[in-house]
Amino acid sequence: MTSPAEGITPDASNAGSNDGSAVRRPVVLLTRRLPEAVEARASRDYTAILNPSDAALDGAAIARRAAGADAVLCCAGDRLDAAAIAALPAAVKVLATFSVGTDHIDLDAARARGLTVTNTPDVLTDATADIALLLILGAARRASEGERMIRADSWTGWTPTQLMGTHLGGKRLGIVGMGRIGQAVARRARAFGMTIHYSNRKRLPPELEEGAIHHADPEAMLAVCDVLSLHFPATAETRHWLNAERIEKLPPGAILINTARGSVVDDTAVIDALRRGRLAAAGLDVFENEPKLNPGYRGLANTFLLPHLGSATVETRNAMGFRALDNIDAVLAGRPAPDRVV
Numbered sequence: 387m388t389s390p391a392e393g394i395t396p397d398a399s400n401a402g403s404n405d406g407s408a409v410r411r412p413v414v415l416l417t418r419r420l421p422e423a424v425e426a427r428a429s430r431d432y433t434a435i436l437n438p439s440d441a442a443l444d445g446a447a448i449a450r451r452a453a454g455a456d457a458v459l460c461c462a463g464d465r466l467d468a469a470a471i472a473a474l475p476a477a478v479k480v481l482a483t484f485s486v487g488t489d490h491i492d493l494d495a496a497r498a499r500g501l502t503v504t505n506t507p508d509v510l511t512d513a514t515a516d517i518a519l520l521l522i523l524g525a526a527r528r529a530s531e532g533e534r535m536i537r538a539d540s541w542t543g544w545t546p547t548q549l550m551g552t553h554l555g556g557k558r559l560g561i562v563g564m565g566r567i568g569q570a571v572a573r574r575a576r577a578f579g580m581t582i583h584y585s586n587r588k589r590l591p592p593e594l595e596e597g598a599i600h601h602a603d604p605e606a607m608l609a610v611c612d613v614l615s616l617h618f619p620a621t622a623e624t625r626h627w628l629n630a631e632r633i634e635k636l637p638p639g640a641i642l643i644n645t646a647r648g649s650v651v652d653d654t655a656v657i658d659a660l661r662r663g664r665l666a667a668a669g670l671d672v673f674e675n676e677p678k679l680n681p682g683y684r685g686l687a688n689t690f691l692l693p694h695l696g697s698a699t700v701e702t703r704n705a706m707g708f709r710a711l712d713n714i715d716a717v718l719a720g721r722p723a724p725d726r727v728v
C-alpha cells in the first residue's frame with residue numbers, strides 16, 4: 387500500500403537549521419500504537435514519542451509521558467478526565483483525538499485550560515455505517531448462532547426451519563441521530579428495501595432526507611422501529627437513553643443496533659428485554675465500560691457482538707491518523723485547527 391509517508395524513516399532527532407544551529411523539533415506524544423503510515427508521518431514531521439507495546443495508559447500516565455510534548459495524539463478509551471488534563475505539561479497546546487467521539491475527554495476542563503481539542507469527523511463515516519449494516523444483518527439473520535454451530539461442529543445439516551431470522555425488505559429502520567453516519571446507514575439500508583424513519587434535532591433538507599420520514603420526537607418514532615439504530619453522541623444527557631420505558635414503546639420483537647457508544651443504552655434493561663424476547667435481537671459494536679462489558683450479553687443467543695470495530699479498516703484508521711496529524715500541524719503552526727471541538 388502506498389502512503390504519504392512511504393519511504394521515510396522515522397527520525398526522532400533534532401534537525402539542524404541552515405546556519406548550523408540546532409532547531410527544536412516539536413514533540414508529539416502518540417498515546418497508543420497507531421498504523422505504521424501514521425507513525426511514520428508523525429516521526430517524519432515531529433519528535434514522536436511512540437507506544438510500541440500499545441500498553442493502555444491511564445490519564446496520569448499519559449500526562450507523565452507527555453513531559454516535553456507540544457501536542458498529544460490520544461485515542462478513544464484514553465480517560466482524559468479533569469485531573470489528567472490538569473496534569474498535562476503546560477507546553478501541550480493541542481489534544482488531537484484519533485476518533486470522532488470525544489466522550490473520553492473532559493471538554494470543560496480542556497476549555498478552561500485553553501487547550502485545543504480536535505477530532506476526526508467524516509473519514510470514518512462509511513466504515514462505521516458498513517459495520518452498522520453488518521450488525522443489522524448479523525442480528526436479523528442469526529449469524530452468531532449459525533457461526534457458533536459450525537465452530538462447535540454441531541450442525542447436523544440443512545433443515546427447512548433451521549435458524550429462521552427476520553427478512554429486512556419492507557421493514558422499518560428507525561435512526562436516532564441523522565448526522566453523517568446515520569445518513570450513510572440510511573443509504574445502505576435502502577438497498578435492502580427498508581423504509582427509513584429518523585429523528586434528529588433539525589429536519590434534513592429533502593436532498594439529504596431522500597424520502598426518509600422525519601419524527602421531531604424520537605419517543606414518537608419508537609413505535610415504528612422494527613430495527614432501531616442509535617447514532618448520537620454519549621453525553622451526560624444521553625446516558626442510558628434507551629431504557630426499559632423506551633424499549634416498551636418499540637414494536638414487539640424489534641432489533642436494536644448500537645455503533646455509537648455503549649453508555650447510551652441501559653444494559654440491564656436491554657438484556658432483560660432480549661431474555662424475554664421483547665427485543666428479538668441486538669447487534670452491538672460498543673459497550674458501557676469497554677472492554678468489561680456486561681457479561682449478560684455473552685450468554686444470550688440473540689446477540690451479535692463486535693469489539694468496537696466501527697472504524698477498523700486500514701484505510702479508515704490511516705485516514706483518522708492523518709486527520710489527527712493535520713490538526714496538530716495546524717495548531718503547532720499557529721493556524722486554526724480544521725476539526726476543532728474546543
Ligand code: DGY
Nearest residue numbers: 462484485486487697
Ligand atoms: C470513534 O471514532 O469515536 C470511534 O468510536 C473509534 O473508532
